[in-house]
Amino acid sequence: MRADYVIAGAGCAGLSLAVQIALQARRRGVPCPRVVLIEPRARHARDRTWCYWRFVDHPFAAAVRHRWTRWRVADAGRSLVRGTTRHPYEHVPSDVFYDMALGTLAEFPEIELRRGCAVRAIREAADACEVVTDGEVVQARLVFDGRPAPAPAPGGDEVDLLQHFVGWEVEAPAPVFDPEVPTLMDFTVDQSRGIHFMYVLPFAPTRALVETTYISPASLPDATYEDDLRGYLRDRYGLTAPEVRWRERGAIPMTSRPASLRSGPRVIHLGLRGGLAKGSTGYAFQAIQRTSELLARELLERPGAPPRVPAPRPAAAVAMDRVLLAHLQRTPGRGPPLLVDLFERLPPDLLCRFLSDHAGPLDYPRVMLATPMAEMTAAVVRSRALWLRPAT
Ligand SMILES: Cc1cc2nc3c(=O)[nH]c(=O)nc-3n(C[C@H](O)[C@H](O)[C@H](O)COP(=O)(O)OP(=O)(O)OC[C@H]3O[C@@H](n4cnc5c(N)ncnc54)[C@H](O)[C@@H]3O)c2cc1C
Structure with a gap:
């Protein structure tokens, strides 16, 4: 069988991309591309809880079940309550998200979800890809691979x-x-x-x-x-x-490893596999929403052209996370006071920007100043080999 696009894995990133393709095609009044999503789960049940400080609009706003404008952090000597109304901390239960995504996709006959079926291999040729599943081979112009990434081989200086x-x-x-x-x-x-x-x-x-x-x-x-x-x-x-x-x-x-954006011109990585989890927090939901919107726009505006994959995360945020991670790995005991310091010393809006990869150039020096300077300067120098390495 043939499709325009195959999406391997109907998890957060796979479903978000499919929903964006469908909704953007409808909004533009153009035919929806033929998309096949391949997912081993037989059904989507509640399996996780997403929270994030709101920065981007996304099609799942109606799935938000709670919204908090204050939050607490504590260590041995401190219990702090901080907050902001500008970037509320929002809660999306995965079952509500899955129901919304599947409900939207059901309106589009061009989008097919195959559950109970795993992708076994992806073969890329010059002008198309073959996706080998449990039951058959699906041909597609492009494949979006949102399967969990294989564990990296340990070694080197990586955190x-x-x-x-x-x-x-x-x-x-x-x-x-x-x-x-x-x-x-x-x-x-x-x-x-x-x-x-x-x-x-x-x-x-x-x-x-x-x-x-x-x-x-x-x-x-x-x-x-x-x-x-x-x-x-x-x-x-x-x-x-x-x-x-x-x-x-x-x-x-x-x-600290550089994100892997694609495994070939026609095989593009999604979600955690595409490096969208923030190194220092593990949060990925909003980055997935933003990237899905940009990717879908690219596919609809330049159909047939090799898509330009958006940089998963800002370079300065990636570099800063690498310094922090290297420091946490080397001196885990310093983690709790350092993290609570950030909540104590930084204005909440700035901290939300930093924790959500929306910091501006003037924010990073202020984050550094909120940490013990001698300790962090040493961490920056020590981890210099990790800082600026581009995604691949
Ligand atoms: C319990 C939990 C809580 C989290 N909480 C937050 C949070 O609060 N905020 C936040 O921003 N981030 C959070 N994250 C991180 C991140 O947002 C999620 O992991 C998110 O689901 C990542 O999306 P994904 O599409 O990359 O992976 P997934 O959503 O895990 O999707 C991967 C999909 O690939 C499928 N798959 C596996 N093998 C195959 C195969 N062979 N062929 C085809 N498909 C396959 C899986 O079944 C799955 O559906 C959390 C993660 C977890 C695990």
């Missing part, structure tokens, strides 16, 4: 940390959560296994998603995360037998 976490959505018998103020990082927990913080999204006075999150080289046994969650819910909220309604887990690479 390869992992942000790994387990979350429980819990229901409490009495009101214990402040629904106005999520906790982004509470470092007042055991730091012996790596940089470790608790994250709390309060959906109601009796309901919250509580996560135990580590930044370290490797995941931990399940029992460790569970003990963390039980202990925190007991000590912080007095919940000795919490009712767990839903669970999530994740492991997002935090790496």
Whole structure:
């Protein structure tokens, strides 16, 4: 069978790109290209929770379920509440996102979603690609590859940390959560296994998603995360037998490696595979939305031409993240005070810009000044080999 485009992986990036192609074609009054999405899952169920400080408009605005304008961070000596109304912290549950995306795509007969089917290989020739799936071979002009990236071979000077976490959505018998103020990082927990913080999204006075999150080289046994969650819910909220309604887990690479934009002229990488996770936070949702919009525009404005792939992230942000990551890897114990310092010393709007890859040239020096200067200057010098290497 033939398609204009194959999208390998109907996750966040694959679905976002397909929705953008469909909606932009409709808006322009041009025929929608023929797109085949290939996804091994048989159904899309709730499997993750996206949050971000709002900077870009996207077609999933109606999927936002909570919006906070204040947030808390804490370490051993400080508990700070900061906030801004300009860039609220928004929450999109993945099931609502998937339902919206699938509902939109169902309006377009040109877009076909094949579930229960995995991409096994992508072969690129001069004028087309072949995508080998479980059942057949699909030919396409271009392939967008949003499958999880293979783990990189360890070695060199690269920083390869992992942000790994387990979350429980819990229901409490009495009101214990402040629904106005999520906790982004509470470092007042055991730091012996790596940089470790608790994250709390309060959906109601009796309901919250509580996560135990580590930044370290490797995941931990399940029992460790569970003990963390039980202990925190007991000590912080007095919940000795919490009712767990839903669970999530994740492991997002935090790496200094240059992003890999494509594996050939006709095979373009999407999402995390395309380097869209911010190195120092693991956040990717908004970058995926922005890139999907730009890519779809490129495909519709210059059909047939090899697409120009937008730079996944600003070069200055990538360089700054590499310095931070190298510093966190070398001295994990300095992570908690340094990160809380940023919340304490920077104006919230500026910090949101920095954490969301929307910082301007004058913002970076101010971020540096908010950190212990001697320590960060040493980190900058030490990690100089990592700074400015372009995406490939
Ligand atoms: C639990 C969790 C919470 C997160 N929270 C946030 C957050 O709050 N804010 C934020 O900005 N980012 C967050 N992220 C990071 C990032 O936004 C998500 O990982 C996002 O889903 C990345 O999108 P993606 O399309 O690259 O990957 P995915 O959404 O994981 O999509 C990859 C797709 O590829 C499919 N696939 C796998 N193998 C094959 C194959 N052989 N052939 C075809 N398809 C295949 C998978 O089934 C999947 O559907 C979170 C990540 C996780 C895991």
